[in-house]
Amino acid sequence: MRTQPFFLRRAGVLAASAIGLSALLFLTIAGAQAQDRSRGKQRSIPYVSITKKDGTTRYFETNAIPLLINKACFGWRMWLGGPDRSVQMVEVLQTSQPAKDVIAGPETEVNPEKTRATTRMREMVRDGFMQRSWCIIEGDPPGTYTYHITIDGEPRGEFVFCAIEVPSQDENTDPTELNCPNKFQSVEDPRARPTIVAGAAQGR
Structure with missing residues (x-):
């Protein structure tokens, strides 16, 4: 696994607004932002992005x-509300099997078994949201991947993913068609504030 580079994550903040006002539907950035405002959606969601050879995502x-090597990324977009601001974030990414390699900056501590990456850093909340993602590299295992998120010392949510092998490495793979045993089971941390909803799409 590798963290998405800083400049790509910043560009991705706007792109993430294009995710999921309805599940499995890809929207343009402008269209998604307009629908968010009109419908008053304040949701925290898991998401996956796939970047093709031609550069489209x-x-x-x-x-x-x-598990599309150097093509797929997976992340979370969390509603925190309030003004634009800097917060102290702790993100723990846990995998059910060891990764071959974990590529990250000095803000991330990886355990010896390479099953847990803990990132501690300040991040920006913009328009009430913040987000992060990791990307798939060679040697990343299938199985369960779980994010645990803490903001300013308070647990705020959990996002549960399942990683599935794709032998063909077909960049046109639709992740919504994959058989995931824990599909849409990202849940709100019971200790989090009641305004936070992590993984709004449930029980598909």
């Missing part, structure tokens, strides 16, 4: 990760 509101 598709976004899906799903927690099924196709």
